[in-house]
Amino acid sequence: METIVNKRPGTGQANLEVFSETLQKLAQFDKDIIVVTSDSRGSGKLVPFAEKFPKQIVEIGIAEQNLVGVAAGIASTGKKVFAVSPACFLTARSFEQIKNDVAYSDNPVNLIGISAGVSYGALGSTHHSLHDFAALRAVNNMIIVAPADNYETEQAITQAAALNQPIYLRFGKKNMPHLLPESNDFQFGKGRIIRNGADLTIIGTGETVHPALQAAERLQAEYGINATIVSMHTIKPLDYELIARLAESGKPILTVEEHSIFGGLGEACASFLMENNYRNPFKIMGIPDEYTVTGSQNDIFNHYGISESGILAAARKLVS
Amino acid sequence: MMTEKELQTKSIEYRKKILKYIYGAKAGHTGGSLSCVDILNVLYNTTMNVGPENIKSADRDRYVQSKGHCVEALFVVLADKGFFPETDLETLCKYKSHYIGHPTKKVNGVEQNTGALGHGLPLSVGMAISAKLDGKDYKVFTLLGDGELPEGSNWEAALTASHYKLDNLCAIIDHNKLQITGKTSDVCNTDPIDQKFESFGWSVKHVDGHDHLQLKAILASMPFEENKPSLIIAHTIKGKGVSYMEDQIKWHHGVPSEEEYTSALQELDHTLASL
Numbered sequence: 001m002e003t004i005v006n007k008r009p010g011t012g013q014a015n016l017e018v019f020s021e022t023l024q025k026l027a028q029f030d031k032d033i034i035v036v037t038s039d040s041r042g043s044g045k046l047v048p049f050a051e052k053f054p055k056q057i058v059e060i061g062i063a064e065q066n067l068v069g070v071a072a073g074i075a076s077t078g079k080k081v082f083a084v085s086p087a088c089f090l091t092a093r094s095f096e097q098i099k100n101d102v103a104y105s106d107n108p109v110n111l112i113g114i115s116a117g118v119s120y121g122a123l124g125s126t127h128h129s130l131h132d133f134a135a136l137r138a139v140n141n142m143i144i145v146a147p148a149d150n151y152e153t154e155q156a157i158t159q160a161a162a163l164n165q166p167i168y169l170r171f172g173k174k175n176m177p178h179l180l181p182e183s184n185d186f187q188f189g190k191g192r193i194i195r196n197g198a199d200l201t202i203i204g205t206g207e208t209v210h211p212a213l214q215a216a217e218r219l220q221a222e223y224g225i226n227a228t229i230v231s232m233h234t235i236k237p238l239d240y241e242l243i244a245r246l247a248e249s250g251k252p253i254l255t256v257e258e259h260s261i262f263g264g265l266g267e268a269c270a271s272f273l274m275e276n277n278y279r280n281p282f283k284i285m286g287i288p289d290e291y292t293v294t295g296s297q298n299d300i301f302n303h304y305g306i307s308e309s310g311i312l313a314a315a316r317k318l319v320s
Numbered sequence: 321m322m323t324e325k326e327l328q329t330k331s332i333e334y335r336k337k338i339l340k341y342i343y344g345a346k347a348g349h350t351g352g353s354l355s356c357v358d359i360l361n362v363l364y365n366t367t368m369n370v371g372p373e374n375i376k377s378a379d380r381d382r383y384v385q386s387k388g389h390c391v392e393a394l395f396v397v398l399a400d401k402g403f404f405p406e407t408d409l410e411t412l413c414k415y416k417s418h419y420i421g422h423p424t425k426k427v428n429g430v431e432q433n434t435g436a437l438g439h440g441l442p443l444s445v446g447m448a449i450s451a452k453l454d455g456k457d458y459k460v461f462t463l464l465g466d467g468e469l470p471e472g473s474n475w476e477a478a479l480t481a482s483h484y485k486l487d488n489l490c491a492i493i494d495h496n497k498l499q500i501t502g503k504t505s506d507v508c509n510t511d512p513i514d515q516k517f518e519s520f521g522w523s524v525k526h527v528d529g530h531d532h533l534q535l536k537a538i539l540a541s542m543p544f545e546e547n548k549p550s551l552i553i554a555h556t557i558k559g560k561g562v563s564y565m566e567d568q569i570k571w572h573h574g575v576p577s578e579e580e581y582t583s584a585l586q587e588l589d590h591t592l593a594s595l
């Protein structure tokens with residue numbers, strides 16, 4: 001495989017901001033778009049939305065179970081509902097409402113988990129969502145998406161609004177670089193190849209794709225190791241076709257996620273590979289099963305090796 | 321027994337320290353810490369039977385901070401009580417520090433890990449039930465924000481508390497009338513809070529949450545009624561003590577600039593001098 005040179009067109013906004021702007025663009029022409037919040041419009045960057053579209057926002061107060069139940073009720077009447085709350089509360093506190101009122105009853109709510117993963121840093125474990133992929137993967141009728149950059153976020157929100165199916169989208173609040181020049185290849189359930197290389201594949205999702213890409217560039221420059229980088233923005237349904245294609249060569253596969261190493265992207269890939277008799281060297285990077293180290297998101301990423309140098313080291317070990 | 325002036329002096333020192341550590345960490349919940357610190361002062365310095373010497377005793381009084389985000393107020397009071405050296409707070413929110421943005425049991429004196437709202441009351445109900453089961457006479461105190469009242473878990477626990485006649489339980493609402501988005505009455509109106517809790521079987525009293533003597537007297541009078549859980553609605557001002565922070569949503573988690581920090585300290589020193 002030849003190497004695509006990443007053009008790196010610079011740093012973008014936080015995916016959270018792109019989410020809010022995209023929603024405002026859509027709401028202009030679509031009065032059926034309704035945002036439901038739980039004292040979360042500030043954290044969701046939705047204050048401008050509330051000012052421009054006061055009739056298209058429903059405030060619930062600090063009551064996330066109620067938020068999701070009410071959102072499901074509104075969705076049942078045919079409106080396009082975005083239930084917006086910190087990912088940690090949205091997917092833990094309201095889990096039963098998600099399971100029963102959204103997924104099982106098939107009410108097409110767009111569940112928006114803001115400041116996901118360890119974005120809240122030193123606010124600690126109450127505010128981290130390291131369980132959301134695992135919990136929601138076990139719920140039937142639920143799409144799970146973690147966009148990697150601004151382009152993926154914009155596409156994900158736009159396509160979700162038109163989808164009319166239960167879906168969970170999560171993102172963080174730090175500024176994200178553009179991973180590729182704008183393209184039009186975003187589709188739920190289809191991983192995006194950000195970089196091609198023949199020596200190993202690194203599959204990231206959400207905010208971990210960027211450090212994976214940085215690691216890949218150093219792997220090539222410093223060690224002559226060529227990595228393929230995939231943004232696996234959709235955790236479910238997982239792009240089995242792409243994983244199979246990448247596994248064919250027998251080269252190592254490394255997965256990286258801002259999530260517990262239990263039950264997320266990595267284990268989803270592993271079970272597919274095992275069941276289909278692929279025996280590539282394989283490693284899951286993420287947050288281990290321990291009392292999560294305290295500090296900023298960066299501190300936590302560095303501590304667990306979800307960083308340029310951490311991914312680089314893990315990739316080298318896996319290749320050798 | 322501390323005099324009113326001593327309590328007032330302590331509160332001003334606490335306020336200065338809250339600002340110091342938030343300013344140092346460049347993070348924290350300023351407004352809500354300033355609104356609840358008089359309550360914590362009175363609880364820890366006049367009411368509760370708890371300190372570093374008996375924190376492991378099964379008979380100690382318990383305090384659970386449901387509005388965990390205002391951890392800076394709690395940390396400053398716990399340090400003053402000698403649970404840990406105050407210099408520990410210089411690591412607030414730093415890598416590997418246990419002094420993070422919410423209370424955790426890794427910090428001596430903290431009873432429960434909180435931070436997700438709507439957990440303090442059920443936890444406290446459990447502790448109060450256990451006291452009854454064991455025939456112990458310790459009391460359980462919990463501090464809630466007014467914005468967190470819409471969490472259904474509070475109302476479920478309110479039912480349990482009256483069902484089990486938990487007159488060893490006292491919930492305090494820091495009624496500063498603000499949350500993140502705006503006024504609590506605009507976000508999700510919970511008024512009249514007193515009648516709601518009374519209809520759930522609680523005994524309710526109102527208090528000026530910045531008046532140390534009133535707080536002390538009312539806390540000493542619990543249970544307000546036999547066989548009933550007690551609720552104190554403490555009327556407070558978010559950001560209390562620093563005039564430009566008072567009653568402003570900006571200061572929910574606003575961090576003062578150097579200039580703002582200096583002027584806040586000046587104002588507090590001025591108040592201290594005029595006591």
Ligand SMILES: Cc1ncc(C[n+]2csc(CCOP(=O)(O)OP(=O)(O)O)c2C)c(N)n1
Binds near residue numbers: 436500
């Ligand atoms: C379950 C849950 N939902 C949302 C939040 C985010 N949050 C932290 S503080 C806060 C506002 C709290 O307002 P209030 O209870 O009035 O506290 P205070 O005014 O005393 O700061 C919110 C929404 C949270 N910590 N937990």
Ligand SMILES: [Mg+2]
Binds near residue numbers: 465466494495496499
């Ligand atoms: Mg409040």
